[in-house]
Amino acid sequence: MEWSWVVGCPCTADVKDCMLKINTLNYAQEACYNGTLVIKAFSSGLEIGSCNWILNGPKGDIAYLSSSCFFSAHAMTFDYHSLQKSCALIYSDFSFLSDAQDIEDGDNYSDPTSDLDRANLNSDENLEEKEKLVFICSCAVESVKDGGSVLIPINRLGAILQLLEEMTTLLEASAMQVPVYIISSVAEELLALLNIIPEWLCKQRQERLFAGEPLFAHVKLLKEKKIHVVPDIHSHKLLKDWQEPCIVFCPHWSLRLGPVVHLLRRWCGDPKSLLILEDLVNPELALLPFKPVAMKVLQCLFPSGIGMQKVQPLLKTLQPKTVLCPEDLRLQMSFSSEKSFSVLYYSEAETLKVPCRNNNSDLKIAADLASQFYWKTFKNEGINITRLKGKLLMENGRHHLHLDNDKKTSLRNSNSLVSCGLPDADKLLATLSNMGINASMEHGIDDAESQNVCIVHTEDPYKALIEIGNTGTSITTADANIASIIYKAIDDIFYGV
Incomplete structure (x- = not known):
């Protein structure tokens, strides 16, 4: 988010107040809310810091599964093992709603017998993404060779970092001196943050850290002044160093906010220039305010979620008791009759009651206190019971028993007994x-x-x-x-x- 877009608006105070309520978490770090819920974040593999969540409570745990990717050249791998065997799983990956062609062809990938690990280790997908990056960068280099500039309003940090690495490599191989600009009020802070969050990076990037190498190529490129990071388009540094043709990374992907509006108006009539868009918007609609548009437009699709063919084997591996799916996915997702979980569908702004299969709660009692209890056995009821006086507290999602200081033992010797049941x-x-x-x-x-x-x-x-x-x-x-x-x-x- 570009903070400069918010400053000066009537909502500025509200936004600042909301930002103060945000707590940051490390990988798999536990955070307790109101003493009742213990919250953990696990990597979804989609982006650096993007998460799936586990919420542990007294009656069980809930897993929240968002858009996730099984392979990534920058982010930590999708940690689906940490989501296994939850009481309820909220499925919230809408990425394959765009897989209309697959649905029309009748391939709903509903076979639950597929082997998930074998599907995840498919190197063809990694190779495909690598070839996609090379193609995008080669198109950008060709446009620069022809004398045009390249505008890249991509919103995903991981994609930007990979494009930077590949693009500068191709420029060096072509012996071309082309300035690369990153125009964003938060870019400098984000690039610095990448050096201190290795737990959210993929294994290959972490190995670079232990080898004493930069995690990403931008560190070297900044030192060599091959890329320039500036906070806004009116920056004195940018105006001083500006050269064309050039390659510019800037927000916003909607083409309605930020530096992209100014630069697009500058280059939209140049047939030698290139605009690279994510496959998130309709280009005809997005470019409507800038017509006539003569510049070239290249749309690219980056990994955005769990593929439809992997949904069934993934749920089979996770083994939740109940799966909650969006109503929008009811027609796209068909489940086998042999599934081990129940399926419920939820809609926006509606309350859905989920059956709780754990009717009991765990109680944590210190060993030294438990050893002082005097138990009575009720054979007919099949229970053991003791009497005590103290406080029942909820802490870190679990019930804790704290006895009064002067009541460390049960009241076995008291003349006032408490009876249970009805007399015969x-x-x-x-x-x-x-x-x-x-x-x-x-x-x-x-x-x-x-x-x-x-x-x-x-x-x-x-x-x-x-x-x-x-x-x-x-x-x-x-x-x-x-x-x-x-x-x-x-x-x-x-x-x-």
């Missing part, structure tokens, strides 16, 4: 009989809550009514001492904790 009516009658209290039992319905209840009547001198419902037990009597005696009888048939 037959056992209660037997216990009351052992205490010398005569009682009778009847069944009825509670009119207030419409539930079945068991009513126990005790006879004088312990006159009372005991009502046992589905959710609780109540004792009704006029004498507090009698209530205490009956309470003890009920408590005796429980396992107090």
